[in-house]
Amino acid sequence: MSERKEIKIDKAELDRQKEIMLRLKENNSMEYQKNGKHKRYFVITLGCQQNVSDSEKIMGMLDEMGYEKTEEREEADVVVINTCCVRENAELKLFGNIGAFKQLKIDNPGLLLCVCGCMMEQEHAVATIKKKYKHVDLVFGTHNLYRFPELIERSMNEKYTLIDIMNTEGFIVEDIPVRREDKFKAWVTIMYGCNNFCSYCIVPHVRGRERSRLPEDIVSEIKQLAADGCKEITLLGQNVNSYGKDLKLEMDFADLIKIVNEIEGVERIRFMTSHPKDISDKLIQTMSECKKVCEQLHLPFQAGSNKVLKAMNRKYTKEEYLEKIEKVKRVLPGVALSTDVIVGFPGETDEDFEETLDVISKVEFDQSFMFIYSKRSGTPAAEMENQINEEQKHRNFERLKKLQADVSKKVNDDYLNRIVEVLVEGPSKNDASKFTGRSRTGKVVNFSGQGELIGQLVNVRITEVFSWFLNGEMEA
Numbered sequence: 001m002s003e004r005k006e007i008k009i010d011k012a013e014l015d016r017q018k019e020i021m022l023r024l025k026e027n028n029s030m031e032y033q034k035n036g037k038h039k040r041y042f043v044i045t046l047g048c049q050q051n052v053s054d055s056e057k058i059m060g061m062l063d064e065m066g067y068e069k070t071e072e073r074e075e076a077d078v079v080v081i082n083t084c085c086v087r088e089n090a091e092l093k094l095f096g097n098i099g100a101f102k103q104l105k106i107d108n109p110g111l112l113l114c115v116c117g118c119m120m121e122q123e124h125a126v127a128t129i130k131k132k133y134k135h136v137d138l139v140f141g142t143h144n145l146y147r148f149p150e151l152i153e154r155s156m157n158e159k160y161t162l163i164d165i166m167n168t169e170g171f172i173v174e175d176i177p178v179r180r181e182d183k184f185k186a187w188v189t190i191m192y193g194c195n196n197f198c199s200y201c202i203v204p205h206v207r208g209r210e211r212s213r214l215p216e217d218i219v220s221e222i223k224q225l226a227a228d229g230c231k232e233i234t235l236l237g238q239n240v241n242s243y244g245k246d247l248k249l250e251m252d253f254a255d256l257i258k259i260v261n262e263i264e265g266v267e268r269i270r271f272m273t274s275h276p277k278d279i280s281d282k283l284i285q286t287m288s289e290c291k292k293v294c295e296q297l298h299l300p301f302q303a304g305s306n307k308v309l310k311a312m313n314r315k316y317t318k319e320e321y322l323e324k325i326e327k328v329k330r331v332l333p334g335v336a337l338s339t340d341v342i343v344g345f346p347g348e349t350d351e352d353f354e355e356t357l358d359v360i361s362k363v364e365f366d367q368s369f370m371f372i373y374s375k376r377s378g379t380p381a382a383e384m385e386n387q388i389n390e391e392q393k394h395r396n397f398e399r400l401k402k403l404q405a406d407v408s409k410k411v412n413d414d415y416l417n418r419i420v421e422v423l424v425e426g427p428s429k430n431d432a433s434k435f436t437g438r439s440r441t442g443k444v445v446n447f448s449g450q451g452e453l454i455g456q457l458v459n460v461r462i463t464e465v466f467s468w469f470l471n472g473e474m475e476a
Helices: 013-033 049-064 088-100 102-107 123-132 145-155 203-207 217-228 254-263 281-289 305-310 319-331 350-363 390-413
Strands: 042-044 078-083 112-116 138-139 162-164 184-190 234-236 269-270 296-298 336-343 367-372 419-428 435-437 446-450 457-465 472-473
Touching: 013 049, 013 145, 013 269, 013 350, 042 102, 049 078, 049 112, 049 145, 049 184, 049 234, 078 088, 078 123, 088 102, 112 123, 123 138, 138 145, 145 162, 217 254, 217 319, 234 254, 234 350, 254 269, 254 281, 281 319, 305 350, 305 390, 336 350, 336 390, 350 390, 367 390, 419 446, 446 457
Parallel strands: 042 078, 078 112, 112 138, 138 162, 184 234, 234 269, 296 336, 336 367, 446 472
Antiparallel strands: 419 435, 419 457, 435 446, 457 472
């Protein structure tokens, strides 16, 4: 067995949570027998893929408690808002959502309103809820997610808001029930936390330091997913390239990928997110050797100016980033590249921003996730001088969007008349007569087809190309 440096949660504590889930399930079953109505839950997820993964666990526990999922908030007996604190608009969304539930609480006094996630690890956010949003029943953070059953049960008997935030660097808790909405694709978290402390980022403060799951636990989860029909696995972490550094065994992320590549039933492997300073030659080579690893890499560069990168504490230069990209393209011909970009970081001049545009043009990313810098309380960047005015931020942001749209269209033009493998996800949102799915390079592909194709891998010939999606016809 592998070992981890930190102490595990005591098994008796996890057994206690399971007992509470069973007790609540029995209570909900008796309620149903009395009035013929199932208790229901509604979950709102704000933020990144890690939050999506956490919400899947919250829903899994609620399922085990005997609640049923609803898509209508008015029908819910339990509402959970899973928060993000990476950007300011997420905070605005949170308080808007909380406010919207005040009338529902008046109409249904038995409704339990729960707020959890990253933002609840920040004292100012919890203080705001405590002072201004007294209709919230339960507040908890990222480190005590496993105690959700206990907290739900306690909040049922509390007159005031129950606040339970753990002051810890975090730990790994296995065997939490999970509800996955997609049968054929799954996020699998391989590690939690971050050690990088980028000057704009709050994640290390709210998610704790890096903790890797044991490889046998990851493999066990993926094998079960494959047995259940899952075909595509996305390995998830704040910085997957750091996987294994805290484990007492000789294993890194590339080694883990090799193991997952051998699991029967898995057809595709993706991962995110990679930090440019940590991506190794070994990992790049492993991607080329493992046939199930998709030809796609998300590698955030954030800014093109070395001055700004240094102020961000990113620990690489523009030149080093471009050198790694060239290596990736050389070893992985045809790889699709995506990135994150921050516009308007403190002190960024027009000349600095031109360096960012230069990186976009030289790399020719398939897609960029672009964000306007916003202050995050508790980060060094929030205290920096030379904060950029909003007009300049938005002006540059529009320039960046225009350039990336042009680059994406240019990249996609090469797909015309090509045949690509598509994992079918369901009907197209824009045209119910068509199916939609993603290629191995992550392209959204819409196509005509007949029969029950959801979850299948099909070949599609591309007939039309656009900046953000492709259209095609399924090959016989």
